[in-house]
Amino acid sequence: MTVEVCGMAGDGTIAAGGLINEAMSLGGFSVLGFDSYPAEIRGFGRCVTRSRIGSEEIVALADRTQVLISLDDEQSISRVPFLVDNGGVIFDNNPSGYREETKSLAAKLEPGISLFGMPLGDLATGASGTVRGRNLTALGAFTAIFGVPPDLFRKAISDKFTSKGKAVLEANLKSFNAGLRYAEEKFKDRATPVFDVRNKLGSGKRVMLSGNQAIAKAALDAGLKLYFGYPITPATPIMEYLAKQLPQRGGRVMQMEDEISSIGAVLGSYYAGARAMTATSGPGFALMTELITHGVMAEIPAVILNAQRGGPSTGLPTKTEQSDLHAAVFGGPGDSGRIVIAPTNVEECYAMTVKSFQLAEKYQTPVIVLTDFYLDNRVENLASPAASSEEKADWNMYPHDSTRGKYWRYASTESGISPRALPGTEGFIYTATGLEHTERGTPDYSPENHMMMSAKRYRKIMGALADLPSPVEFSSGRELEVGVIGWGSTFGSVLEAVNTAAERGLRVGALKITSIFPFHADVIRSFMNRCGHVLIPELNYSGQLANLIGHLHNKDVIRLNMVTGVPFSPSTILFEIENLVGAGT
Amino acid sequence: MNPEHCVIIGNGPAANEAALTLRGESRDLRITVIGQEPVRHYKAYLLPEYVSGKLAEDDLYVNPPADHRERDIKLRLGQKVETVSFDTREIILDHKEVVRFDSLIVAVGGIPRIPERLQVFSDLFLALKTLADARIWKQKLKDAETILMVGGDLTSLSFTKALLAMGKRVIFMINEDSFWPLRFDDEIRSQVTERLTAKGVEVLNRRTIKGLAGISENEVEIETDAEKLSVNAVGAFFGLVPNVKFLARSGLHIDRGILVDDYLRTRFAGVYAAGDCAQVYHPELRDYWVSIGYKNAWNLGKIAALNLIGGKIRAQAVAQSIFRVGGIAVNTSWWTEF
Numbered sequence: 001m002t003v004e005v006c007g008m009a010g011d012g013t014i015a016a017g018g019l020i021n022e023a024m025s026l027g028g029f030s031v032l033g034f035d036s037y038p039a040e041i042r043g044f045g046r047c048v049t050r051s052r053i054g055s056e057e058i059v060a061l062a063d064r065t066q067v068l069i070s071l072d073d074e075q076s077i078s079r080v081p082f083l084v085d086n087g088g089v090i091f092d093n094n095p096s097g098y099r100e101e102t103k104s105l106a107a108k109l110e111p112g113i114s115l116f117g118m119p120l121g122d123l124a125t126g127a128s129g130t131v132r133g134r135n136l137t138a139l140g141a142f143t144a145i146f147g148v149p150p151d152l153f154r155k156a157i158s159d160k161f162t163s164k165g166k167a168v169l170e171a172n173l174k175s176f177n178a179g180l181r182y183a184e185e186k187f188k189d190r191a192t193p194v195f196d197v198r199n200k201l202g203s204g205k206r207v208m209l210s211g212n213q214a215i216a217k218a219a220l221d222a223g224l225k226l227y228f229g230y231p232i233t234p235a236t237p238i239m240e241y242l243a244k245q246l247p248q249r250g251g252r253v254m255q256m257e258d259e260i261s262s263i264g265a266v267l268g269s270y271y272a273g274a275r276a277m278t279a280t281s282g283p284g285f286a287l288m289t290e291l292i293t294h295g296v297m298a299e300i301p302a303v304i305l306n307a308q309r310g311g312p313s314t315g316l317p318t319k320t321e322q323s324d325l326h327a328a329v330f331g332g333p334g335d336s337g338r339i340v341i342a343p344t345n346v347e348e349c350y351a352m353t354v355k356s357f358q359l360a361e362k363y364q365t366p367v368i369v370l371t372d373f374y375l376d377n378r379v380e381n382l383a384s385p386a387a388s389s390e391e392k393a394d395w396n397m398y399p400h401d402s403t404r405g406k407y408w409r410y411a412s413t414e415s416g417i418s419p420r421a422l423p424g425t426e427g428f429i430y431t432a433t434g435l436e437h438t439e440r441g442t443p444d445y446s447p448e449n450h451m452m453m454s455a456k457r458y459r460k461i462m463g464a465l466a467d468l469p470s471p472v473e474f475s476s477g478r479e480l481e482v483g484v485i486g487w488g489s490t491f492g493s494v495l496e497a498v499n500t501a502a503e504r505g506l507r508v509g510a511l512k513i514t515s516i517f518p519f520h521a522d523v524i525r526s527f528m529n530r531c532g533h534v535l536i537p538e539l540n541y542s543g544q545l546a547n548l549i550g551h552l553h554n555k556d557v558i559r560l561n562m563v564t565g566v567p568f569s570p571s572t573i574l575f576e577i578e579n580l581v582g583a584g585t
Numbered sequence: 586m587n588p589e590h591c592v593i594i595g596n597g598p599a600a601n602e603a604a605l606t607l608r609g610e611s612r613d614l615r616i617t618v619i620g621q622e623p624v625r626h627y628k629a630y631l632l633p634e635y636v637s638g639k640l641a642e643d644d645l646y647v648n649p650p651a652d653h654r655e656r657d658i659k660l661r662l663g664q665k666v667e668t669v670s671f672d673t674r675e676i677i678l679d680h681k682e683v684v685r686f687d688s689l690i691v692a693v694g695g696i697p698r699i700p701e702r703l704q705v706f707s708d709l710f711l712a713l714k715t716l717a718d719a720r721i722w723k724q725k726l727k728d729a730e731t732i733l734m735v736g737g738d739l740t741s742l743s744f745t746k747a748l749l750a751m752g753k754r755v756i757f758m759i760n761e762d763s764f765w766p767l768r769f770d771d772e773i774r775s776q777v778t779e780r781l782t783a784k785g786v787e788v789l790n791r792r793t794i795k796g797l798a799g800i801s802e803n804e805v806e807i808e809t810d811a812e813k814l815s816v817n818a819v820g821a822f823f824g825l826v827p828n829v830k831f832l833a834r835s836g837l838h839i840d841r842g843i844l845v846d847d848y849l850r851t852r853f854a855g856v857y858a859a860g861d862c863a864q865v866y867h868p869e870l871r872d873y874w875v876s877i878g879y880k881n882a883w884n885l886g887k888i889a890a891l892n893l894i895g896g897k898i899r900a901q902a903v904a905q906s907i908f909r910v911g912g913i914a915v916n917t918s919w920w921t922e923f
Contacts, residue, residue, distance in 0.1 A: 085650065093680035104682040111625055111660040112650060117680050189717060190623075 002062045003142070005049045005135070006079050007071030009037060012135035015160070016069065017049020018379075019139055022156035024053045025208050025381035027149065032058040032492075034378040034567070037318060046075040058380070059345070060492035063569040067146065069138045071120075073105035080105070085112045090141050092134065093117030116145055116187055123178040133175025140179025145187055150180055206381035211349045211371055214385065215305060216241035218353035219277055220249060221387040226276040227253045228265040233317045234373040235279040235307040259284035263291040263304065270301040271432065273396075273422040275357055279305035282324050283314055286331070292366045293332035294434040296457065299410065299418065301360035301367075301396075305353070308372040308488075310565050319565030320373035322488050323540035328368045329517045329548065335454055337461040339363060340516040341468065342370040344491035346380040348514065354387045355469075361395040363464045364420050370516065372539070374567045375489035396420055399428055408439045412452060416460025461518055468515035471523045474498060475509025482580045483531030485511045485524070485557075487545050490537055490568045497573035506581050513545070521552055528553040533580045535560055537573050588615045591893065592676060592684060594666050595692035596620025597629070598879050599860025599886030601647065603690045606890035608656050614894075616658045617684065619676070621693075623663030624716050625650065630879050632719045633740070636726065637747035645716070669835045671853045688855035690889050691832070691843055694882070695825025695861040703735075703821070706797040709805055710821035713740055722818075728803050729817030730754055735794070737777060739877070741822030749784055756816065757781050758789045758809070825877075827862040840864055842875055847899045849889040859889035865900050 003020055007013035014035050021033040033051040050065070052058050064084045070076035070091040083089070091105055101107045106115060118141055124133035136157070143150050157176060161169040209217070216238045219227070227246060229239045243253045256262040262278040269276035280288065285306045295302045308324045310316025328340045339359050343352040349371060356367040399407055399419035404427035411418045418439075421428030431441035436453060438444045474495060475483070482501075486494030491512050498510040511527045513519065528534045534557040536546040543550075543559035550557045560576050562568060591607055591614055593600045604618050620626075627645035634640045653660040665679040669689070676684040697712040711725065712718050726732075731754040734741050741757075748755050759774060778788045792809040797819070799805055807814040827842035837851055838844040842864035849857045849865065860882035864873045876885055888898050 091680070095681055098677070098681045098683050101682060101684050104680075106664055106678070106680055106682060107659075107661065107684075109661070111653065111662040114623055115663045189721065 001054070001067065001146075002050060002052045002065045003067045003069065004051075004065045004079055004082070005069045005071065005138075006076040007047055007135070008075055009045050009047050011047070011071040012132065013037075013047035013071055014049055016071070016135040016139055017051055019136075019153060019156045019160065020049070020051045020053075020142070021379050021381070022159065022208055023148065023152040024051065025206055026155055027152045028206075029053045029055060029381075030058045031208070031381045032061060032378060033380075034061055034374060036566075046072075046078065048079065060496045060570050061378075061567055063571045067142065069142060070105055071135055071138065073099065074103050076105050077103075077108050080108045083109075083113060085110060086114070087112075088114040088116060088145065090116045090118070090138055090145070092120040094119035094122055096121070114190065116141060116183070116190075118179070118182055118186060120179070123182055124175040127174040127178035128171035130171065133172055136172050136175035137179030137182075140176040140181070141183035141187075143176075144180050144183035145190070150176075207384045208379050208381045209346055209350075209385075210237070210377055210379045211343075211346050211375040212237040212307070212377070213241060214346045214349040215279070215353045215369070215371070215376075216245070217385070218350040218387065219303075219357075220245055221385075221392065222354045222357040223275050223392050224277060224357070225251045225274040226265070226269045227251070227278070228256050228262040228269075228276065229253075229278050229280065230256050230259050230262050230284060232259075232281045232284050232307075234309055234376045235281050235284075235305060237376070238279040238305065238307075259287040260291060263288040263295075263302065266302045266304070267291060267295050267298075267300045270360070271298075271423065275303075275361075277303035277305065277357075279307060281307045281309050281317075282311045282327070285324060285327060289327070289332040292338065292368075293334060293336040295366040296332075296336040296338050297334070297434050297436070298432045299364040299420070299457070300432065301364055303353075303356045303360050303367055303369065305369045305371065307376045308370060310373075310563070316565050318373065320375075320489070320567055321539050321563060321565065322370075322372055322490065323542075323544065323563070324370065325487075325516060325540070325544035325548070326542075328370050335458070337458050338365055338517070339367045339461065339464055339468070340370060341367065342488045342514055342516050343375065344486070344488060344512055344514060345375070346378065347382050347385065349375065350385040352514065354391050355467075358391060358393075358395045359464060359467060362397065362467065363417060363460055364396075365461065370488060372489050378489075396422075404428065409441045410437060410439045410453065410456070412439055412456045414459075415463050416456045416458070417463070418456075465515070465518050465520060468518065468520070470515075470520050471527070472512045473509060473527060474512070476502075476507070477509075478507060480509045480531045481507045482533045482535055482577050483509045483511060483527055484535045484537065484573065484577065485513060485527075485545070485549070486537060487513045487516065488539075490539060493568040493570045493573055494537060496570035497577060500570065500574050501577045501581075506577065508577055508581075513549075516545070516548070519549060521549075524549055525552040528557075533558055535573075535576060535580065537561075537568055537576070539563065539568060588613050589687040590615045590617065590685065591688045591690070592616075592686040593618045593690045593692060594669075594676070595690075595694055595860065595862070596622060596626055596660075596662065597692060597694045597860060598626070598883040599692035599694070599889070600690070601626045602883045602886035603692060603859060603890040603893075604653070604658050605656070606887045607894065608658055610891070610894050617661060617686075618653070618658060619661045619664055619666060619678070619684070621663070621665045622715055622717070625653075625660065625662065627716060628879065629714065629716075630740075630743070632713055632716070633744040633747035635716075636713070636719050636722045636744070637751050638723075639747070639750070642716075666831055669832060671836055671856065688893055689857070690886070690893065691829070691851075691856070691858040691862060692860040692882070692886055692889070693828045693862045696828045697821065698823045698826040699821055700823055703794060706794075707821075709797050709799050710735075710819055712821060713744055714825070722820075725818050726751065726753070731756065731816045733758065733805075733807060733814060733816040733819045734822060735819065736822035736824070738822045738824045741820065742777075742781075744820065744822070745781065745786060746784070749786070754787075755785075756787045756789060756814065758792050758794075760791060760793065825861060827864075827875075829862050840873065844873065847901070848892045848897065849885060849900055850892070855893070857889040857893055859885035867901075 005016045035049045037047045120134040120137045121131045124137045227242045266276040310319040310321040343349045360367040407428045409430035435443040501508045537560040626647045667677045667679045733756045735758045796808040843858035
């Protein structure tokens with residue numbers, strides 16, 4: 001079941017969606033939620049939350065919605081095309097004024113949709129003294145109509161509002177109960193045509209985390225000491241989370257004057273031996289570029305989270321896109337190879353952020369974690385993640401004591417990794433510079449030296465493949481009619497589409513790539529060459545992953561590119577798979 | 586320029602035939618059908634067979650789900666009309682929406698009638714007018730063995746037939762209120778009693794209900810002037826009354842239904858009524874008649890639509906099906922089918 005809440009900013013839309021996610025998670029369901037909201041300040045524009053709830057693991061948002069909860073009819077009209085033919089709509093049937101047919105939600109609905117009209121505002125006002133609780137009243141109705149145990153919502157409401165005081169909590173509970181009672185009575189004889197959740201309750205405790213929360217929690221668990229950042233959508237929640245939590249663990253968060261100083265401070269901290277990170281989005285990442293390459297050249301660890309959004313430039317701040325892959329892999333002057341990884345779900349946001357600190361230290365280089373608006377803001381409930389002691393360990397390769405006094409900071413080793421001494425270590429003094437340098441750190445622009453040091457740095461980066469997750473294949477392993485390669489938040493939709501296609505009897509497979517650079521060319525090539533067609537769906541215009549790995553295939557890969565600002569729907573990918581199979585027969 | 590907007594209130598045979606006829610005659614007209622029930626047009630006369638399990642729900646529906654959309658007819662279901670203003674040509678829906686119209690056909694049908702003296706017991710009666718009623722009956726009959734039928738309209742007879750087919754025990758109580766606006770005379774009563782008894786129904790004639798009591802979810806006690814009964818459910822089938830209460834202050838002339846001339850025109854230009862809710866003037870009888878039954882409603886819907894777009898067709902009662910009762914002529918198919 002997918003439930004949407006739609007209203008104007010300020011209607012409590014996001015809060016209502018969050019409570020649905022929490023309540024259903026408490027009920028043991030798998031939940032994937034995603035909000036979209038306007039770029040402008042509070043009080044303007046449409047907010048929509050989408051919650052997909054299931055008794056099996058949810059990997060993507062669904063194309064269609066079973067239930068729409070409208071807190072603003074005029075805004076909700078835009079959501080009508082997404083309703084399934086036999087969906088349900090909960091709406092306020094006693095708004096403050098009369099509305100014309102052109103602005104009426106009910107006027108736009110197809111005949112199979114069940115309407116559950118109720119005086120949301122009146123009920124909330126009657127119960128709690130304020131109309132502000134009408135979002136809770138609507139949730140009460142949702143609970144009654146679709147048979148969700150009310151205590152799940154009461155617990156979720158308590159968890160959310162207890163910290164705001166008894167009066168606020170009680171007002172919200174009263175509004176919820178008013179909607180519940182009204183709907184129980186008014187709609188008791190209405191057979192609901194939508195998915196019945198009443199018998200789907202499972203067990204098992206899960207925590208609800210957004211991608212951003214998982215990243216911040218992972219950073220804390222990985223032993224982050226210093227966070228530097230400048231606010232930008234959609235990365236800001238990471239700084240907000242850490243600002244509350246990091247000081248309690250002895251760390252510090254500092255809001256810098258811009259992104260350049262943020263990455264500068266991260267490099268400085270790591271240079272001095274303290275784990276540090278920053279998080280930004282495309283425009284901020286562009287500002288960081290020069291200093292990231294400084295980290296590459298001077299071989300200084302850094303963890304940089306790039307939460308992609310619609311671009312270029314300021315672009316589409318609250319819309320999702322995967323169009324910074326080129327910038328992450330290639331951005332900046334010179335041959336500045338760096339490690340780029342991209343989680344595909346919230347669980348991987350946690351795991352890969354932990355991993356990024358390990359990689360940064362071990363390979364002494366900036367590590368870029370690529371997420372996107374959809375992944376950062378979507379919530380999933382998962383078993384509480386934790387980092388192992390091995391993952392949290394100090395991965396820096398320190399110089400052997402025997403090299404004291406004759407230390408070459410950038411020694412050209414077989415692996416390309418040079419032992420790194422922290423500044424102030426007696427007998428291990430060196431120069432760290434963005435200029436090309438010798439193995440000892442002395443500036444040197446000779447052709448031989450630049451060739452050697454470039455090769456050393458690339459040897460090191462390519463060697464990181466040993467520690468980078470290999471692509472994961474989801475298929476029967478046979479020869480495939482279509483193989484679909486996905487990365488980032490798009491992969492969930494890829495997997496659902498491939499699973500559906502397989503259920504329909506097609507020979508298809510999915511390949512998940514999380515290591516963007518360096519990438520596991522052999523594994524990818526092997527997969528590609530077993531496929532009649534290779535399809536790469538991406539939320540960018542130019543096919544940036546396809547540009548990166550397309551040459552591995554013995555014929556052209558098929559690109560499926562969208563820049564609509566919304567996540568890929570599984571059905572779009574499925575449609576393309578079926579087209580390709582049809583074209584091949 | 587916006588196309589002319591014709592609104593049809595109702596979603597039964599008259600309303601739907603009116604909509605299809607209008608679309609068939611005019612491509613340009615904007616047509617909206619507003620129905621209070623949340624389900625698309627179905628054959629209500631088949632509900633007894635649906636309750637008995639002989640038919641599935643899908644068998645009841647008249648048109649495929651996408652039929653109206655494909656014909657560019659906007660179908661709005663589960664939406665209730667609160668009032669109509671003929672001065673401003675506005676319909677107000679109960680969720681405070683204003684729908685403007687240029688022309689209007691009212692085809693809202695009827696609602697089950699409970700005689701005034703029995704209205705105090707109405708919570709204990711089950712009707713069979715809508716699909717929602719039928720669903721309740723289906724649920725009820727899982728545990729019910731003995732059913733009391735009070736009234737005597739067309740539905741009660743076909744439903745009795747369905748109950749007998751299900752192996753239920755049926756007690757049938759007939760009195761003078763049994764089929765509004767008919768009043769059963771001795772001849773009709775005796776005909777009906779004879780047919781019912783022959784089928785195995787226990788008929789109670791000329792009883793007056795004194796009291797009803799719900800003992801449990803599955804037991805109702807009935808006290809008449811002659812006996813006490815205990816049954817599992819009570820069905821009330823006293824005919825239908827036009828569902829026109831919402832038009833009481835609209836300025837339309839209403840008696841037992843909306844008064845229309847033999848072209849189905851109301852007193853307001855461009856406003857028609859058809860089906861069970863209309864009371865039609867018959868120039869030869871010099872009186873009004875009401876229509877009962879699916880086929881008659883369908884026919885009146887078609888006539889209203891054709892006249893709305895400029896036709897001149899008279900709605901005429903079918904001679905052999907007219908019964909004059911208490912000054913009212915009733916046009917109906919009869920119960921000989923039982």
